[in-house]
Amino acid sequence: xxxILDMFGRSSLGRLIVQAQRKLAAEDFDEAKKLVEKGLxxxxxxxxxxxxxxxxxxxxxxxxxxxxKARIERDEDPRAYEQLIALYLExxxxxxxxxxxLAYANAHPDNDSAHLLLGEMSLQAFFEGLQARDAHVAQLxxxxxxxxxxxxxxxxxxxxxxxxxxxxxxxxxxxxxxLKEIAGNDPLIEPVILRAGKASAGSSPESLDGMFExxxxxxxxxHEPTTWPLxxx
Numbered sequence: 001x002x003x004i005l006d007m008f009g010r011s012s013l014g015r016l017i018v019q020a021q022r023k024l025a026a027e028d029f030d031e032a033k034k035l036v037e038k039g040l041x042x043x044x045x046x047x048x049x050x051x052x053x054x055x056x057x058x059x060x061x062x063x064x065x066x067x068x069k070a071r072i073e074r075d076e077d078p079r080a081y082e083q084l085i086a087l088y089l090e091x092x093x094x095x096x097x098x099x100x101x102l103a104y105a106n107a108h109p110d111n112d113s114a115h116l117l118l119g120e121m122s123l124q125a126f127f128e129g130l131q132a133r134d135a136h137v138a139q140l141x142x143x144x145x146x147x148x149x150x151x152x153x154x155x156x157x158x159x160x161x162x163x164x165x166x167x168x169x170x171x172x173x174x175x176x177x178x179l180k181e182i183a184g185n186d187p188l189i190e191p192v193i194l195r196a197g198k199a200s201a202g203s204s205p206e207s208l209d210g211m212f213e214x215x216x217x218x219x220x221x222x223h224e225p226t227t228w229p230l231x232x233x
Contacts, residue, residue, distance in 0.1 A: 013043050020052055032056055061091055076107045078114070085117060097121065105141065112148035115141040116155050123158055126212075127165070127225050135212035138162055146178075153183050157230060160192050166211040167222030169199035191229030 016039045023032035036056055039049045064087055071080035081104035088097035101118040108114045119141030126134035139162060145155040156179050163172040176196030179189045215221050 013039065013046060017048055017052060061087060078108055078111055110148060112145040112152060115145040119145060119155065120158055123162055130216050130219060132212040132216040135162065139208060151182055153179065153189065157192065161228050164228055165221045165223050165225055166215055168206050168208055168211055170206050171208065172196050173199045195229050
């Protein structure tokens with residue numbers, strides 16, 4: 001703190017930074033944030049203020065993580081799980097978010113949101129790493145979420161995306177039929193219905209396991225996720 005005073009003397013900026021640091025040290029995050037925001041408004045190019053802003057955000061995140069973990073340990077609150085997962089994702093801690101999603105699904109096996117979160121993250125992991133095991137988990141969890149909430153559209157949309165990308169045409173058509181049944185009038189799913197209509201019905205059974213493993217072995221998907229009709233969702 002002394003170095004900051006030496007650097008800025010008795011300037012308004014120097015005093016503001018010292019005040020914010022004191023609030024941060026006392027874990028008064030709300031007041032520290034107000035001071036930092038005020039400083040950035042007055043001195044938008046002040047690098048020490050920007051560094052302090054980053055430090056404050058990290059401190060808030062750490063405190064939030066500890067608080068949510070305590071709530072989860074105390075009563076396994078589903079909302080606390082979801083908030084913690086969202087916080088991990090906001091901090092780009094994908095591995096931690098996915099691990100917490102698994103814990104959420106195990107703690108609340110009848111909660112469709114828990115399986116949806118884990119399924120969506122596994123789907124993203126599959127697209128990024130092309131590991132068959134990630135596709136297996138995505139397919140399993142998203143299917144379970146759809147069974148637990150028969151009116152839910154999102155798990156079916158994500159399953160359709162998975163099937164499209166690996167070239168599972170029959171599974172894509174079947175999933176599109178389910179979407180049409182529960183949300184046929186929703187314009188959101190119209191591009192999916194149109195794309196599924198172009199899929200080949202096929203005469204031989206599809207092996208999803210084989211398709212997932214083929215993507216891993218070949219290091220590429222049948223269709224890139226960027227070509228999926230709802231990729232910009």
